[in-house]
Amino acid sequence: MKDICDSCGLSRDGLYRHFLSTKEVFIAENNFHNMHEVMKSANPILEIVDYHAKLLLHEYFKLLMHY
Numbered sequence: 923m924k925d926i927c928d929s930c931g932l933s934r935d936g937l938y939r940h941f942l943s944t945k946e947v948f949i950a951e952n953n954f955h956n957m958h959e960v961m962k963s964a965n966p967i968l969e970i971v972d973y974h975a976k977l978l979l980h981e982y983f984k985l986l987m988h989y
Contacts, residue, residue, distance in 0.1 A: 931984055
């Protein structure tokens with residue numbers, strides 16, 4: 923959990939504002955990882971979309987920190 927909190931810039935409490943349990947956090951992380959792998963192998967244009975999706979996700983978590 924510490925690695926996840928560190929990578930998204932949230933405290934443990936901040937993370938649990940958006941997920942009800944540790945299991946939900948790991949399911950979401952796994953879904954994101956699976957989506958990422960599919961997008962990487964699909965097409966070069968998807969690499970661009972993937973890059974921007976990561977940026978948006980990073981910005982989203984930064985915004986969450988302010989609430």
